[in-house]
Amino acid sequence: MTGYGRVLKQQDGYDLALEIRAVNHRYLECTVKLPRSYGYLEDKIKEMVQKRIARGKVEVALTLHRQETETPAVQVNHAAVCAYLKALLQENQLLAQELDDGAAENAFLPQDLGLSDLLRLPDLFQTVSVEEDAETVWQVVKPALEETLEHFLQMRQTEGTHLKQDIASHLDAIEEMTNQVERLVPESVQLYYDKLYQKIKDLLQDRVVEESRLVTEAAIVAEKLCVDEELVRLHSHIAQFRDFLESTEPVGRKMDFLVQEMNREVNTTGSKSQSLAITKLVVDMKSEIEKIREQIQNVE
Template identity: 45%
Template sequence: SHQVVDGREILVEIKAVNHRYFEFAARVPRTYGYLEEKLKSLTAGQVSRGKIEINVSIYTTSGQDEDVVINRSLVKGYLDALRGIQDEFGLTDDLSLSVAARFPDAFNIHKIIEDENVVWEAVKPVAEEALQKFSQMRVHEGENLKEDLLGKIQEMEEIIEKIEIRSPLVVQSYRTRLYERLKEVLEDKNIEEQRVLTEAALFAEKIAVDEETVRLHSHMQQFREILQLDEPIGRKLDFLVQEMNRETNTIGSKASDLDTTKMVIDLKALIEKVREQIQNIE
């Protein structure tokens, strides 16, 4: 945002990158360092997540930011000394203004001290306008991000459905293999076949992922519902993504076939993309 306020040309620029928490940095002219805390407070009232950097440039257009002060006693001393030289040696050259202007330290340039509140009242509306434009841009980006996230959630659910279709087949295959192996090992132990079947079934059920996929579907639905809320949702989405990742890791640890393992890898890749994208959501 750029404005001219009370004889000052003020430029405020805002940059932001994704971050889980709110981090703020300001670059202001050295003499206006006191503006940093005020800008941080103003920004924190409108932005809750992300690394935010605000750059402020201030130029005085009235030409009144510095004052030239004549060192009168020093100039008088120079002139008295020069007149003494004239009288003593009979010199006739005139002492002109151009000569006086070249006296060392004859003039001092003082920076005019500006009232901090006056400066802030000039900078504040420019910063507010920049933040408003920044917020509008984020709303527009947020709509695009929302559509992209919904697309990824849909992809994730399609993978979960494939895992659900495959899971009972994997469990049955594992049960059969385990049953055959147990029969072979216990062949001469005179153990009832029904007991062998029961033990095989119990062990096989340990690789079933029904509970995990049900919870994942629930998390996906919650994710969609949260995206519709008109309030800060970043931390809620963060928590859900962590839960999705936990359930997916559990499925991966139970996976006993290559196809399921590949699907888990694809699912984890999508979850990671979603996790990265939600880092800058309020």
């Protein structure tokens, strides 16, 4: 079932944005989009989602930024300073060996670096960040995720109410057409008997038609054309489907299976029918069942 929920929060020094969206899917498939530094939250988020959602292709997107409440600590990279000075010393020693006559003392590199010199050198200063505690971060994300799930499920609940009404209307139509088929079945058997009697009479012409033999043959064919069992099962499936509509548990897969059974009973009824009126009703019933099949793909 489709759904959407979104929450924006500022909590405990963090700016947080959390979205949950879902589209129809036969099973539950959950993906989580996170900043790379918070990848350790993925399993916990999926676990919470799986407890509240049973079906659908669900995507959770989290954006999380820590507010800078303290002045960051700055340290001098001592190792880098030593490396620069060592490099200068080595270079001066090489120059002294090449210019041993002392005529080019000004070519030597200065070994005393001032503040302006240090600031121009890369990587000599580094900002020390405070490590974030994983449990502290989760305690910020968890309540926001719960709130987002509530918004998401409320939207699903609203959509589910409309789906329930639509499916119920299709079930009413199927039940009414099933009742019409039940009323037409005796008439179709009698119609078949009359046709059979007239056909035999035409073939035998002036000879006497043996009524008892004709009744026996008609009874055999009527047994083959009987759809009472199919109609009884169809009524049962409709009643069970209505129970599913009132259930608070996930029933999408059960509905999917029940629709297949309803379609099977209707197909059997149509294959047995010798009545044009019943055949027309069967076509309409299959159309209503297909509409239900499309809708239950949205049901969890």
